[in-house]
Amino acid sequence: MKQMTYAEAIRDAMRVEMLRDPNVYLQGEDVGKFGGCFGVTAGLFAEFGPGRIIDTPISETAIIGSAVGAAAAGLRPIAEIMFVDFTGVCMDELFNQAAKMRYMFGGKAKIPMVLRTPCGAGMSAAAQHSQSMEAWFTHIPGVKTVMPSTPADAKGLLSAAIRDDNPVVFIEHKQLFGLSGDVPEGEYVLPLGKADIKRTGSDITIVSWSWMVQKALAAAEILAKEGIQAEVLDPRTLVPLDKEAILQSVGKTNKLVIVQEAVQTSGFGGEISAIVAEHGFDLLDAPIKRVTAPDTPVPFSPVLEQAYLPSVEKIVAAVKSLF
Amino acid sequence: MKQMTYAEAIRDAMRVEMLRDPNVYLQGEDVGKFGGCFGVTAGLFAEFGPGRIIDTPISETAIIGSAVGAAAAGLRPIAEIMFVDFTGVCMDELFNQAAKMRYMFGGKAKIPMVLRTPCGAGMSAAAQHSQSMEAWFTHIPGVKTVMPSTPADAKGLLSAAIRDDNPVVFIEHKQLFGLSGDVPEGEYVLPLGKADIKRTGSDITIVSWSWMVQKALAAAEILAKEGIQAEVLDPRTLVPLDKEAILQSVGKTNKLVIVQEAVQTSGFGGEISAIVAEHGFDLLDAPIKRVTAPDTPVPFSPVLEQAYLPSVEKIVAAVKSLF
Amino acid sequence: MELTKEKLLGFYETMMTIRAFESKAVALFAENKLPGFVHLYLGEEAVATGVCANLGTKDYITSTHRGHGHLIAKGGKVDLMMAELFGKATGYCKGKGGSMHIADVDLGILGANGIVGAGLPIAVGAAFASKYRKSDAVAVCFFGDAASNRGTFHESLNMASIWNLPVVFVCENNMYGISLCQRDHMNICDISDRASSYGIPGITVDGNDVIAVFEAASEAIKRARRGDGPSLIECKTWRQRGHFEGDPAIYKDPAEQQSWLEKDPLPRLAKRLIELKYATQTELDQIQASAAEQIEAAVKYAESSPLPALTDVLTDVYAG
């Protein structure tokens, strides 16, 4: 084990997997000498050179489209989109090409590629650089969606994503890049589709992912002082989703709060709620609550952005409203 | 009242609104002399000429992007995207530009535009020409999403969409184009955000929209013969959503089945379920069921496509499972 | 590469196979036997044939919604294609894809595509893979005149150029999108002129002359193979049918249609073969007959094949 930040853990996963498999390469805007807009790829260019760490023009369509072609031809591209907000530019390549080729071709193609991209608000980057868009990706059969909340998960899940034979959208959170934690050295692979209980508790289940797991954990601490033991469940991968783990936890606590950073309407929290309302209805003692951003673009001004974001206080209040 | 098909009703709405307001124009691929890929715009070119019925190159990004610019500059464009499946190409223009400009600019812009586009499976058009993508649009604050199920609704809601000062995604269904019904002549505007009870019933609420309303109605007939009176509620506009109407109906029937053509995970049905599981939990006597397409791309072969689609039988079975 | 008798007769055979496949598709569609959209390549056979004659199995192509000709010219199997058009379990895609999504990755065919212009960056990626692996495989990307107005065209040619990738962009300029003719969708005559925006060679050839196509493609593909980067070839041609079956194509001037029918690539090659004494009319008729036979066999295969099982809906979404 080694202390690493989330950003370092991501870099370490890429490094280890690139050393292991010569078919893995990275392309994206300013990922080379510059080291990436958030420094995540720093040092990789020096180690692997311009043949494998590839600076692209500002052409998201071609970044993802060419990754699809290279993957179909047998390579394992990691394609970075500088902000998840820019995926609107290359959506066709992701959802009509990468996601569907295998199925449309009757199972006779494999598209092993990873689209790595940072999401999230909290740095006053305003409406076009702060979004959480996982709900879109999870609505695309053929794509897997991964959103780690800790450095170790980031490493283990990115390694798994790189080794996976399907297109995987791997969403990093800008607010987590600096978070430190213990991370196994060398090869480290976690399974996709396995939730992690980040805190056990008996009174209520809080399901959340990415940055919001940290907020949920902070809320759980406060709640514990007030006698409410919250279980914090992090699905880690939204597709495939560990439904069993969620239902099992709700079976134990009989209450559910879902915390998502994305805007409320049609967010992934709604999917989780619907699954439980269908398959765990009899387990529930109380309404299912969602704590989410409001249905607005992300505002710029720090005061507004803080008001926009789901907060520890809002989570605490939502939980308490069920007792 | 006049008998019109759904396609004719859409055309009539455009015609009436274009006669009423010289700022309204239509642009899209082959919408001119050709009359549109599904014949929806037939005759408009002859009536309004090439200045207002405008054939575009195959450039979806510029079709929507230029509509945004024209709307910001005071016109009221209707931009047709030939299949909803192609909106992945112009997603940035819709979700980062059209949807957010007003908010980002502090309320000092208006983007009155309509993106008209047909959705849906059922004609063996395969994975890239058969999708239902409303969940994505409903996850974009700043955009309204409308999905009519009858000729009259199509006319009234399209007129409203054209008069609305916001970007509206107006999703037509290919399977409905030929459906006939009574449609008011001349100006006819329905409010956005008002659900319509397409069939009243006391035993269960079925919420569905677009083509699926027709299937739900057929299922309700069968159920009625077996003694189950289903209420079929058509929200008609998904954003803004008439939550009150849904909760009121569930308050009466205490049971809810949601029918959506889209793939299940993160579909709009999940949002409706989540709303009811939060705000109508105590009204519910039974789990909330969703009848949806499976999480797969749309298959080509007619037998597979029929197996893929939510059917009357599947709706009937889902309803009966709650009794 | 010399244009030997074998080579030219091979062209004729391929073109005739495409012609027979597509003519049969016209009839089958009219009989309501083919579900969905069918876009036919009739009249454009020389392009796919002339280009693909320069390619081997390890080379890649990306195709379009109008893909049958590309697939056949790249070695695709007509029985599996026909079964796919019928939506049968034995089709190339097990009935899941249909006409617009046929692929044969083992043959380097990375798929027909229902999204106009989507093949361009995919071809760039395949070419990248080839260069990455130090293979001399080349990727060829087919696309239409109207597709050249999509952003993917611009981004792909630029990326291929700066990375000096082994890819050849083949624009099939049949002068129409669906109903919009070239002069209404762009303000230039020769699409090959667009190559200069990327610092790569661009050339326009008569797309109904298989030999001209072959020679231009041969040069561009050799160039790509030896590491000298991408090029753009524009082939001027004509689709003889509507955009899709069912489109009466009333937007086309009958006189123009007539003049292009007179430039049909097949009789043109036939004339040449006879002039060169590479074949007699009888021999050519035999080629035609055997192509027709092959297609009849494919139809028989398709018709006698089973439909997919309903449970197949759920398979092939994810690998592994």
Next chain:
Amino acid sequence: MELTKEKLLGFYETMMTIRAFESKAVALFAENKLPGFVHLYLGEEAVATGVCANLGTKDYITSTHRGHGHLIAKGGKVDLMMAELFGKATGYCKGKGGSMHIADVDLGILGANGIVGAGLPIAVGAAFASKYRKSDAVAVCFFGDAASNRGTFHESLNMASIWNLPVVFVCENNMYGISLCQRDHMNICDISDRASSYGIPGITVDGNDVIAVFEAASEAIKRARRGDGPSLIECKTWRQRGHFEGDPAIYKDPAEQQSWLEKDPLPRLAKRLIELKYATQTELDQIQASAAEQIEAAVKYAESSPLPALTDVLTDVYAG
């Protein structure tokens, strides 16, 4: 249009205002007073100034992430801009947009934009609206060298050309995207060469010479106004700062940076003004001082303005 003394002094004033605004932003950012990303226009002042000097209020512009210069040159109010950078309720966007999203629709400023290349089709739409209304208003679209590799560039120039729209595309070629220099992101030297793909005029000018920019823009804008369609102008220039504040720009060669600092557009225009005897150094110093004062006042306005109310988060999503 004659380059009168008034006009040239006006250029100097505008450029100096931009310079003062941006220099102040450097300091404020360093003091941690400006949240979010700030992309500065220092060194590129001649482009916005020379272009916008040809525009009136009814004309439109679309801007970029590096928008302050465009906004000021088009008449944007520096106090409202500064308040927006501070995230205050009195800012152009009530604090909701920040540096990357400032707009003033009444002045024809259709917004800075955080998405590279997104302004191009929006400008096409504004130009369309102008033509549709039979107005002689023109739309000008600013974008960078790296932005010219986006698909939006291609689709927009093509659409503007076939519809003969009154739009002028102004490429600010500062030779870098973020860290990638032009020769690594495209294979041509002059981006204006790309105009030929659309059958429109393209021209390259020295973007640090406000007079050259003004003259080229004047011709293109007149052409657009009289209904003769779009053009592309490439202005070669240089950003003197990092891509955003905080970027040390180590990817740039210090010698190159030095040589461009020597081509700084402001001293260059100052020299010209003195040569032409349009101004004395003292008068120029006065212009500079008054620009600085104006910016100080803007900062004071911003600093003393209230923050937005928390409930403002929920407003301005929908009109009506």
